[in-house]
Amino acid sequence: MPPAPLPQQLDELSELLGGMCTAAAGALNRATAALLESRERLAVQVVAGDSEIDALRAQVEELACDALLFHNPVAGDLRAVVAAIRTAGDIERMGDLALHIAEVVRIRHPAPALPAEVLPAFEKMGRVAVQLAVKAAEVVRSRNVLLAAELDRDDDEMDVLHRGMFEVMMDPAWPHDIPTAVNVTLLARYYERFADHAVVVARETVYAVTGQEPDALPI
């Protein structure tokens, strides 16, 4: 069978990357539910499901190599293919971070991984992170540069939540022990990193579409 034409392969790449982002959003959504409600079986499902995201990354790279081999793309098309390779790496990492959260839940079960009073903040971090991943999916599918710019702003909310978590723990009146502080620290960092990768995915898409880093654009 002859290879598909380049525009079709580029569309397929966008579609695969969008699917990866959606899968990562779903994984984080489930990991957060498992974390908030100490649901071990749900955590195990998230861990098991990560291999699907890894398989999607392999598909992206295979398709990207096909596009390079058969069509020798130039200019914006070449940038799109190179960006797809980079972006797939970031989204795979988002899946890994959802997996790390689920693993903490699984290891601590039946004890909850977090003390009750930080749950609302983690619920918010989970919501913001999932929204970022869903928006990143839309950005890679639509290649919408204006929408991409929104992710930088949305991520500020994550940074505020992340910093707030540390301020809570730094209060000498914080009533919990060191193992709890270690868990809160790592879990908060997983959410913050997940969100950061979603932002990078959007920025890489901007670069692919415009040939410029987002900071250089008047948007």
Added chain:
Amino acid sequence: MPPAPLPQQLDELSELLGGMCTAAAGALNRATAALLESRERLAVQVVAGDSEIDALRAQVEELACDALLFHNPVAGDLRAVVAAIRTAGDIERMGDLALHIAEVVRIRHPAPALPAEVLPAFEKMGRVAVQLAVKAAEVVRSRNVLLAAELDRDDDEMDVLHRGMFEVMMDPAWPHDIPTAVNVTLLARYYERFADHAVVVARETVYAVTGQEPDALPI
């Protein structure tokens, strides 16, 4: 000026990636010295120096795109170019992690970032991580698959050190406060992640050279 022949461009890519790894090793070495001895100026130098590693990544991507544009490489050569794009991302991240360590030193200065009794363990983590980065530099320069296999084993030492750090903190007799535990947790994670990226760099090189994931090889 006509573009260089493909073999020369591939050599240049290896050389640039080796230089990136060496720079990341140097940054982590200095960040560790700054951490162990609370040296603020050294920490500031590490933070300032990260832009050089970022600039090297941009050079790698530019050269990789040139190679794709002008030579339309196939098979192993195409894998080498794609792996270079991926690998540069991992090494840039290693530089970021050295920067994060230096930032903790800078923020805590003149107070030390770590309590005295964990310094020997961090000194070891720093040594192992720098060795991994130096070996990764040799792997990307030499494309030596057997040497690459060593990194997986070397990383086991980091995992032991990293786990040991958590065991120390989990001891109810651990005499430090929550802010200290938070710092130890994050700093230990930065070292562990740095080492992990060095291993990934070696694994990507194996894939580029052999077309197979390292786990599938009889080495």
